[in-house]
Each structure stands twice: as C-alpha cells, then as structure tokens.
Amino acid sequence: MLVIGATSAIAHAVARRYAARGARVFLVARNATLLATHGADLTTRGAGAVGTRVLDALDVAAHGAALDAAFTAFGGLDVALIAHGVLPDQAACERSVAELLDAFDVNARSTVALMSGLAQRFERQGSGVLAVISSPAADRGRASNFVYGASKAAVSVFAAGLRQRLYGRGVRVLTIVPGFVDTPMTASFKKGLLWASPEKVAADIDAALQRGFGVVYTPWFWRWIMLLIRCIPERVYVRMKL
C-alpha cells in the first residue's frame, strides 16, 4: 500500500494494521526524520517491506516522480491512502487571504493533483483502491470552520466524480469521512462523547479499503448526523451557531 501523509496519526494507525499482516508499505511524508521513525515502527510490527520517500505535497512538480517510485517499489500497487492535510485557524483565514489560500493549497490543490496522478496510474494498471481522507465539515459550510470545510469539499466532490469515471475499470475510489478524532491535529480541542481514537477510525478505514464502497463515515453515526445537518432549511441553518 501507499500512504501519503504517512506520519499523520490516522494514516499511521491504518499502516500498522497492514504491517501486522505482513503487507509491503510505501510511506510518503514531508519530514524525513519522522518518516524514518514511522518506517521503523512498521518494520518492527511485521511489514513485509517498507519504502519511504520525502515529499512536500505542495511541490506539485515532484508528485509524478514520487508516485512512480511508489508504483515501481514493489511492482504495482493495490491501495493508496491520501491522508495529509491541515486544520487552518478559521479566524486567521478571515483576516488573511494568503492564509486562506495556503490551506486550500494543502488540503485541496495538492490533494486533487495527487488523486489525479494516482487515478491515471491505477487506470493503466487496471486495478487498485484509491482512498482519500475528507471531512464531515465538507458536507455543509459552518461559520466556525468553513475554510477547512470548503477545502475538503473540493476533495469530496473530486472523489465522487473520479469514482464515477473509474467505475467498471477495476479502480475503487473511497471518500473517508472521519468525525472528531483525537490526533495531534485536534490537540487543542476539548474532547467529548463524539470523539474517537485514531485506532478506532483506522479499523473502519481498514475494513473500507478491503470491501467498502463510496463514502465511508467513521465512526458510522456521522453519516446520520451529517444527513440531518444537510436537511436543515437554509433559513433556519443561517441562524444556527455551529
């Protein structure tokens, strides 16, 4: 499998499950030291082989070579998981257009570029699973974090289109929608009942990678929470504090 954003908590928890089964794992991340630490962890946990490559997702020109490396490392690829991303400070983004666009560059621009590159290669190969991590925030804009939500919405819509285009060509496209997960990205949040551990979410993602379809909410109840939220009429929704 290929993991992009391999040092993220959710991605690493998924990679550990693959490693425990002896899978060969190719890790891509920005920080070389962390990449080595995470790689050694997977090797110790039983990965058949671990390949690594340093890549800054913003460096779109370098995407092609990194993806080629991942496809050739183990002679083809079964699964790719794109898991990198940032949670921008909404207030800061409202003050600064530059910050707003930075968030879009990481969450949206670099992600659709990678998805596109992966889609071409999987289509050529005639098989594969392409999974990308989106967010419930993408389902409807909320005053408190619509920059993040909109950047993830681009990913969700792109994935939906790709899923349709690659349908029947052996390539399965999955949109992973994790709710609140206790990770370094959300370190500053107060945790409550709705929060899940990266391990719990990884178990759901693992199951989805093997036989899931379409849009996968994890934990499952987020599908119904977001359905409800999408059903609220705009006139009511606009007054709500969410």
Add this chain to the structure above:
Amino acid sequence: MSSWGRLSSALHETTWLQDRTSAADRISQTILPGIAIGNARSYGDVCLNNGGTAWRTRRLDKFISFDPASGLLECEAGVTLKEITDLVLPQGWFLPVTPGTQYVTVGGAIANDVHGKNHHSRGSFGDHVTGLTLLRTDGETIACGPSSNAEWFRATVGGMGLTGIVADAGLQLRRVNGPWVDSQVDIFESLEQFFELSRTQGASWEYTVAWIDCMAMPGGRARGVFFSGRHSDRTAPVPVPKARSAAWLPPVCVVTTRTSSLFNALYFRRHRQGVQRATQPYWAFFYPLDAISEWNRMYGPSGFYQYQCVVPEQGQLETVRALLEVIKASGAGSFLSVLKTFGARPPAGLMSFPMAGTTLALDFPNKGEESTRLFARLNALVAEAGGRLYPAKDAVMSAVMFCNGYPQAEQFRRYRDPGIESDMSRRLFAGRQ
C-alpha cells in the same frame, strides 16, 4: 486528570509529546515545572502535578527495532506492555518481568521500577532494561544503561520520573514456548504456612503470589490462596479474553466491609474446592483485573488508596501478622490483599522499592481521616521493622517516612531535574528542594 486511585483530580497544562525527535524541544520550552504521564495507571500522585505541566507520553508509541533471534527490543517510552506482548509473544518472547496490569507504559514501568510475581527469580523491570534515553529539561540528552552513564541509569530506574523524561528504552525479553502458564493453587491457613509455601514453591516455580483474606482471620490466623506459575510448553493459541467493564457502575462506592467479606469468603471457598493445577492463558494468570476495564470505578467518586509496603526478611512474620491485626481491628477491610516474598537480588535502581523480605498490598476505599489514621498505624509498624512504602501506589506517605525507608534519597537528589516536579515530589522532598 486523575491517577488510577481516583483520589483527586489535578489541573494540568497538558503538552502531548508527539515523537521522540521533537520531544526534547517541547520539554525544554516548557515554563511551568512538569511531570511525564504515561497511561496514568499508578495509583497515587507520582504521576500528578497539580497546577503544573503534564507531558503526556502515550503518543511516543513507536517500536524502534526487535531482533527475534536475541529478544532485544527497542521502543519509545509510551509503548504499553500490552503492545509489546502482542508483538513478541507470537514470536516466542515474553516480558521478563510484568506487573499485574499490561496497560502501563515502558516509561512508567522504568520510573516506578515495577516488579511482578517473579521478583524472587528475576528481579524487577529495571533489571532487564539494556539502556534508555533521558531528556532533561535544560535540553541535555543523556544516553545511559547499566554499564554506560550507569549512575544516571540507576537514578532513573525507580526515580519516579524526577530525573528527566524517558524517551525510549531497550529491553531484553525472555524466551517462552507459548502463551500458556502452568499454575498451581495451594491453600494456607496461617502465616507460617504462607512462608513455608513461599520457600518450597519459590524454589521450583518462577512465579509466586498469594491472595490473603484479611476480612476473616479465624482464630487470629490468616488464611489465603497461594498461586504458583511457570510458562507452559503448550503452544496452541490462547482464546481472547471476554471484555467486561465497570464503567456502568453507579457513582457510589460498592466496596464495603460487607461486600468485601462476602467476596473474600466466596473467593476462598472457590479456590479451596476448585482445581489445584491448571494451564491458563497468560492473561488470566498475570492480568486478572485487566479483564474488567475501569474496575477502579468500584470505589466510587472518592476513589481508593492502595497501600503497599515491604518489610525486611528479619522479623517479617511478626510484622506481617501485626499489620494484619491492625487492619482487622480497624474494620476497614481490604477487598483485595496480596502477599508476596521478594528475592534477595540487589535493586536495579537507586530508589527501587523491592528489598529482600515480604510485600503486602491492600486496597482501601477512601474514607478520609479514617483511612489516614489507619495508614499512620500501619506506617509505624513498617517503619519500626525497617520497611518502606511503594511510591507507585502511594498518595499519603510523609517526607520522614520516605527518608527513613529510602536512605538513598539524599544521594538521589543530585540527579533530580530542576524542571520536574510532581505532587509526590513536593510531598516527599518537602522543604528540601
């Protein structure tokens, strides 16, 4: 944030250490004095730091390497013993020493130099640590082990987290044939019988421990059940333990003199009538309480004290008898009471708890002053015998009791990190920072 005893809830400025490379910077940038918190499974206040910083180490959970030929494992300090067992047991290796729960982190196991049912044959956890990386709050990193920078190693093993933050460690595991334990149960009906069993069983079984019924002492004699165990040759896979939880319990203390007496009597009867020899899954033998998640909720919102002392070999029988009599007379009653003899091996750390002699561990619901009065009486007996209390369990020991039990404390002070404090360190090193 509370420790396992749920006696108090402390406010911390929490800093999650995300990986071992950035940890040194995070620690040295901290303003308020801090303490490392792993999985918060110690009972008292060794891992609490009210009003200060808590460095959470649980995310330092990466393995670094494992050599299945030699059994040498290197990992970060936030890895739990369960994660180690899950990885190495299928490859024929096991922890050389394990406490009664597998939910403690490696860092916590080192800082408290934990022991297990095999202390008489294999010593404590620190005896099997091949090396560790210590991060100091001034930014210094000290790599130490039993033979390099040994003074730092000896201070850190059992050092209550006060010498620095353990970032990673090496562990020498031990070979086993499989995940099963052959065990034997013997009943004893006096302390003399207990010590006799400790001698005879200890010579031929790697693991020994006794449960003692301190609620009923018919004729002033202690009765109990003596467990012996050793790794079995059976290699078949073990069943997965059934998950149970005490989280549903109402927020009241369900442990009373009455329920304790009843439980203890039933437990004794079950073992007197039950099988004497069995082959059990490793988790059933080592971690019976882990089967019930959040069992500490049994004691309600006020929490509970665990009182664990060790008394030296000389006069141990008389001291243990006196301790049990005080407990019986107080009517406080302990739900679970554990008795074990320690071996004579020199301690791995400067401040390690075990010493040649006998250790007694008891659980008491927190009843405020009534509890502290009982502890004062027990402490007097322990101090007189030349014994000491176990910091990993303690929440109330006085600085005097500490210094008498641990004469090395004076020497230990030199290795303390000035940027590290805990509720316990403020109590035990009171006025003598």
